[in-house]
Amino acid sequence: MLVRMITAVIAMFAALVMGASVAQAATKLTHAQATSQLRAAGITWSSSGGCSDRNRPNCTSFEQVRQTSISGAITFKRASGCALNITGGTETGHASGTYSHWNGYKLDYSLSTCVSNYITRTFTSIGGSKWRSGSGNIYYRESNHWDVTYYNCGGC
DSSP states (O other): OOOHHHHHHHHHHHHTTTOOOHHHHEEEHHHHHHHHHHHHTOOEEEOSSOOOOOOOOTTTOOOEEEEHHHHHHHHHHHHHHHOOOOESSTTTOOHHHHHHHHOEEEEEEOOOOHHHHHHHHEEEEETTTEOOOOOOEEEOOOOSSSEOOOSSOOOO
């Protein structure tokens, strides 16, 4: 319990340092709350299993996603003007760690020319197929998607 509390405090401090408000740094959403915001912003999501069960790796779930991650996706869509489809959220099956999918920090985006061009032309390359936005979020080009770590909402 103490380790979990310390981890939460460190994560909140890191989010604050990266620019999130206290409320956003701590807020986790239900799947319904997240999808409502994404839908209103014109962002789509999909899963290979056609489901949203957080405990199934072939689903795309937003249960317990951080508000900063959802706000970051919305900021990215608005800034880039690209169609955006999310293929990975907080479901099991991703790598573990403090800044993980499960903990609500990461989202996966479908590859598209528009998304890839925006990231590689706007953000700073930091090597290893990774780019850092001006606000400090990390965009990692994997073989079939973009893996994005949202430390903050990207200027929302």
